[in-house]
Amino acid sequence: MAESAVAQESLTPEPGSSLMRDAWRRLRKNHLAMVSLVFLLCLVLLALLTPWIAPYEYQEQNLLLGASPPSSDHWLGTDTLGRDQFTRILYGSRISLMVGFIATAVALLIGVLWGATAGYLGGRVDNAMMRFVDVLYGLPFAVFIILLTVIFGSSLLLLFLVIGAVEWLTMARIVRGQVLTVRRQEYIEAAVAMGLSSWRIIRRHVIPNAVGPIIVYTTLTIPSVILLESFLSFLGLGIQPPQSSWGSLISAGVENMELYPWLLIYPALTLSVTLFALNFLGDGLRDALDPRASKD
Amino acid sequence: MTEQQPLLQVENLRVAFHSRDGVTTAVDDMSFTLMPGQVLGIVGESGSGKSVSCYSLLGLIPCPPGRIERGRALLEGRDLLSLSEHALRSVRGRRIGMIFQDPMTSLNPYMRIGEQLIEPLREHRGLSRKAARVKALAMLEEVGIQDAAERIDAYPHEFSGGMRQRVMIAMALVNEPDILIADEPTTALDVTVQAQILTLIKSLQASYGLAVIFITHDLAVASQMADELLIMEKGVVVERGTPKSVFAAQAHPYTRKLIGAIPAGAKPVPSEMDPTDNFVKVNHLRTWFYPQQGLLSPRGEPLKAVDDVSLEIARGEILGLVGESGSGKSTLGRSMIRLVDSQSGEVIIDGVDYRALPRGALKKQRRQVQMIFQDPYASLNPRMTVFDTLAEPLRVHGLASRKNLAQQVNQLMDDVGLDRRFVRKYPHEFSGGQRQRIAIARALALQPRLIVADEPVSALDVTIQAQILDLLLSLSRKHHLTMLFISHDLAVVRYICDRVAVMHRGQLVEVADTEALFAAPEHPYTQSLLASIPLAQWG
Secondary structure (H helix, E strand, O other), X not given: OHHHHHHHHHHOOOOOOHHHHHHHXXXXXXXXXHHHHHHHHHHHHHHHHHHHHOOOOOOOOOOOOOOOOOOOOOOOOEOOOOOEHHHHHHHHHHHHHHHHHHHHHHHXXXXXXXXXXXXXXXXXXXXXXXXXXXXXXXXXXXXXXXXXXXXXXXXXXXXXXXXXXXXHHHXXXXXXXXXXXXXXXXXXXXXXXXXXXXXHHHHHHHHHHHHHHHHHHHHHHHHHHHHHHHHHHHHOOXXXXXXXXXXXXXXXXXXOOOOOOHHHHHHHHHHHHHHHHHHHHHHHHHHHOOOOOOOO | OOOOOOXXXXXXXXXXXXXXXXXXXXXXXXXXXXXXXXXXXXXXXXXXXXXXXXXXXXXXXXXXXXXXXXXXXXXXXXXXXXXXXXXXXXXEOOOEEEEOXXXXXXXXXXXXXXXXXXXXXXXHHOOOHHHHHHHHHHHHHHOOOOOHHHHOOOOHHHOOHHHHHHHHHHHHHOOOOOEEEEEOOOOOOOHHHHHHHHHHHHHHHHHHOOEEEEEEOOHHHHHHHOOEEEEEEOOEEEEEEOHHHHHHHOOOHHHHHHHHHOOOOOOOOOOOOEEEEEEEEEEEEEEEEOOOOOOOOOOOOOEEEEEEEEEEEEEOOEEEEEOOOOOOHHHHHHHHOOOOOOOEEEEEEOOEEHHHOOHHHHHHHHHHEEEEOOOOOOOOOOOOOHHHHHHHHHHHOOOOOHHHHHHHHHHHHHHOOOOHHHHHOOHHHOOHHHHHHHHHHHHHHOOOOEXXXXXXXXXXXXXXXXXXXXXXXXXXXXXXXXXXXXXXXXHHHHHHOOEEEEEEOOEEEEEEEHHHHHHOOXXXXXXXXXXXOOOOOOO
């Protein structure tokens, strides 16, 4: 009985992207990746709800208190100006997560499209597109940013664009290399012989087969972007005190590391755990998107 | 006169691979003895354990997941299976030499071949550089490398495939081992080169008094080379004996299947065709490749892959296109259906000049002409289910409504003899033969008129090969297909093709009816091709 039901179901497969559906099914079986996903979702939720749940205001100073270790009033201690560290980490997560996700998304979008196009078309087009990338690589980053700040002033939007504009270069190179190998596969030739359009071939055949390294690199980009933000904020682009971000909290913590270690430990811990979650999720996604990785 | 002692004695060898999904026994209860100067042929299809058994003797299988569960392998009283890694190292190369299938990947591309020969000599014998070089040079001459004194300082890529395999043989024999293990040494080589390498191994074996373990999937080759045959199926030796006695007895059904699967003789039923109706006409087609160039560097000398080729294929005919690797036969097939751009000439398929079509019209026209590729592991997108693979061409060309899409896919599965329940699976879950069936189904999905099949069976095991050939024959009759069948294997071509075109260095040198060509080849190149076919020698 049960077997014939299975057979019946298989006889009428639904059209659509079964890779995505199968990937989700496989991802759900990966406990580490699912825990990471839930953790990241909670983090995003906390960041969204911060104004309502934070115990203090992020700019609220208590100079009499100064830097104090964790206590029942201030769970994660206070900084040198007596500001509550837990509150500042919560507010910081709003900036850091936004920068991390949006800037990476910008880099991902430009990098994947640019790299896939260059790699797939090949020849002179590839040559020209990748030389352009090389030229951008050659620009000194700091000068580039200061120039932009002078022209446009400091804004969060600009921050996303600047980081995205820098990070997509490496992404484009990785994607191009991957696409170059995928493009030589016979199933791409078969797709051409079937009369598929280039765009459909890139979307359905090339990118899904190049996705492993893309995902891994993305999970590495998010944390580096989060740290990059603190460097940019230091240069005057991005957020300014009293606003906080994980990056700025960590760099402030480093300055006070010997006297007030909790100022470094807690923001660094938050960032590290987030990184782990991102990496586990990334590995899980990579395996889930590869039908060969798991037998079921 | 004492009786000769066996050189190598393997007893009850069992090797298993342990993985998450359980234990796979790769070799089970295998025993054999190898006498000095004897050639032992181990024959089997992929997964039969023929290579694993020999690799495990030298400690070359990865452990874990592999594990040698039982057995002994005595080389002059020492059990190889219980030797330490350090002790094994003095056996490898020194006592047992080895050559592999692919001479390109088993040579270090960044090292001069002389260095690669000198290294084992210094390692095993502690010879001085100078003495080792003299010895290496002598060895290269011995394996038939011409101008060895100059070639010794060349890099592997400067040698042809056959020459590289000669270098590999020199490397294996330079320390004068007693045993040579040859793992499919000629499988990657052209048929004429294969004949030369086999002759070389034979003569070296005689002059050195070597014992050889010759691993191959090709029963004909094994029967030429070996004094004794072991036939393996799924890790078990199912039949053993001299080639003559194995052929005479054919005691095990698997042996019968193997012998029966060798394509022999003429095409069983000629295709239904109209010889006056030229479905495909190729006129003076020319496809040249220019070497990769930088932004500013000048054009280099072109590679004339297809040089002024003209041919016709009648409606319903199966035309064989044979030639060695690099002869341009694949490029010709790809140029005809415009997977590769040509410089000049005409390709007229069913009255339409393919080379003159604008891109948009070409995409529509493509459904008339489909291709089947050699490697069923590379020609299917690993991230698409069988259903998606087969449904995609139907969707793109609007050949199926949402409702009857599943029905059409099922019909295709039936056509190529695959179980309908497999449509949700991914390519890696299938065997090589099943994958090739999927690839054939994909090619048939668009109901094409012409199929270009590029070595469609050469990556498959012999028994599977026979099934796929019969499937292609029956499908071409059922759907009235015209076919260009590209292959290096003349026996296969003879079995399936009505006419044969022989390609050599970018040009067609001979086109004739299959049987006429086999009976009386005219061009000297065709003659040498036919003379090189390994024929089974059963006595």
